[in-house]
Amino acid sequence: MYRVEFTPGFERDIRRLDKPDALRVIEKIEWLADNPHAVRFPLKHMPGDLKDLHKYRIGPWRVFLWINHEQQVITV
Numbered sequence: 678m679y680r681v682e683f684t685p686g687f688e689r690d691i692r693r694l695d696k697p698d699a700l701r702v703i704e705k706i707e708w709l710a711d712n713p714h715a716v717r718f719p720l721k722h723m724p725g726d727l728k729d730l731h732k733y734r735i736g737p738w739r740v741f742l743w744i745n746h747e748q749q750v751i752t753v
Contacts, residue, residue, distance in 0.1 A: 706740065716733050
């Protein structure tokens, strides 16, 4: 299982969602921690500071994250 780290921006945004939507997003992120290879390809043509950024769809929401397979960390 990978460790999940949340950015301050994600924490702010998740608090703005309705509770059922927020729980759905959190549950899916926990699932991704157990199944990190479900996110396959990083976004293309990103600037250097956003290199290897992934986008994952959770219902009507999009979650942007980085996956570090060497350190087993997902940063949301």
